[in-house]
Amino acid sequence: MAFSYDKLRGRIREVFGTQDKFAKALGMSAATLSLKLNNVSEFTQQEMFEALRLLKEPPQTINQYFFTLKVRKAEQ
Numbered sequence: 001m002a003f004s005y006d007k008l009r010g011r012i013r014e015v016f017g018t019q020d021k022f023a024k025a026l027g028m029s030a031a032t033l034s035l036k037l038n039n040v041s042e043f044t045q046q047e048m049f050e051a052l053r054l055l056k057e058p059p060q061t062i063n064q065y066f067f068t069l070k071v072r073k074a075e076q
Helices: 004-014 019-026 030-038 045-054 060-068
Strands: none
Touching: 004 019, 004 045, 004 060, 019 030, 019 045, 045 060
16 A cells, blocks of 8 residues: 655645755654655654654644555556
C-alpha cells in the first residue's frame, strides 16, 4: 500500500523551506526522509507525531498528512 505525501511535502516547504532542514529537525538524514516520502520505508508513529509538532499541526490532522492513499493511474 502506497501513501501520497504531497500535502506533507507542501507543508514542509512552507515551514522549513527544504526537506533537508526538516529532516535535520526531525533527527534523521535527508536520505532517510526521502526513503519515507517515496514509500520505500515507513514513518514510525513517533516520527509522525513529531513531524506534526514541528509543522505546527494538531494531531487530528495525521490522516491528511500520513494516511492519504496514493491514487494509481488507470491503465489504458
